[in-house]
Amino acid sequence: MGRDITDPSVLRVMGEIQRQDFVPAAYEAQAYDDGPLPIGLGQTISQPYIVALMTQELHLNHDCEVLEIGTGSGYQTAVLSRLAKKVYTIERLAQLSESAQTVLKGLGIMNVEFHVGDGSCGWPQPRTFDRVMITAGVPNLPQPVTEQLAEGGIIVAPLGYGGVQQLMAFEKKGQKLIEKMLCGCRFVKLIGEHAFDETED
Numbered sequence: 413m414g415r416d417i418t419d420p421s422v423l424r425v426m427g428e429i430q431r432q433d434f435v436p437a438a439y440e441a442q443a444y445d446d447g448p449l450p451i452g453l454g455q456t457i458s459q460p461y462i463v464a465l466m467t468q469e470l471h472l473n474h475d476c477e478v479l480e481i482g483t484g485s486g487y488q489t490a491v492l493s494r495l496a497k498k499v500y501t502i503e504r505l506a507q508l509s510e511s512a513q514t515v516l517k518g519l520g521i522m523n524v525e526f527h528v529g530d531g532s533c534g535w536p537q538p539r540t541f542d543r544v545m546i547t548a549g550v551p552n553l554p555q556p557v558t559e560q561l562a563e564g565g566i567i568v569a570p571l572g573y574g575g576v577q578q579l580m581a582f583e584k585k586g587q588k589l590i591e592k593m594l595c596g597c598r599f600v601k602l603i604g605e606h607a608f609d610e611t612e613d
């Protein structure tokens with residue numbers, strides 16, 4: 413783990429959640445490499461260092477309700493679930509969501525609500541969240557999502573147009589989002605009405 417991951421609760425949970433539970437059998441031997449791995453359907457499980465950094469930057473506590481956009485394998489979801497009150501996670505691809513639901517249920521994780529749909533439109537019911545994490549690259553923060561962030565809340569997201577993005581954290585202060593640059597990163601694209609078009613390269 414990078415030396416800038418210093419939050420003891422994040423380090424503890426990263427040690428407790430076994431990444432091998434979330435990777436396809438063919439990649440089990442690489443489960444603890446610090447890099448993304450394929451999970452099928454052209455998608456990836458995120459790099460452990462980036463999972464830890466994004467989690468740390470959310471500054472979670474057990475009162476937080478978190479919206480996660482891009483469930484993927486459910487690995488990041490599981491990490492969030494151990495540090496927050498409840499996680500609401502949206503995945504565009506039903507097959508990935510179902511597989512993540514099976515893994516989390518098997519681990520006895522009960523404080524996660526799953527939804528299959530376009531996360532760029534936000535959670536389907538109107539409500540706000542204390543924290544938001546977007547786990548796929550977005551050109552800009554999707555407006556319906558920022559509208560669902562509570563006052564004082566934090567969003568962490570990779571922003572950029574190409575295959576390389578800038579990982580950013582934003583804190584909502586009144587009408588403003590105060591931004592903090594974290595690092596360069598590479599995520600698959602968020603495909604949706606308020607993100608990238610499926611046909612875009």
Ligand code: SAM
Nearest residue numbers: 457458482484485487488503504531602603604
């Ligand atoms: N953090 C996840 C993990 O550890 O397995 C990896 C997430 S993966 C990099 C990004 C995910 O976002 C993919 O599973 C992809 O299908 C999903 N995705 C893309 N566009 C989406 C959208 N509009 N709404 C919800 N999920 C979306």
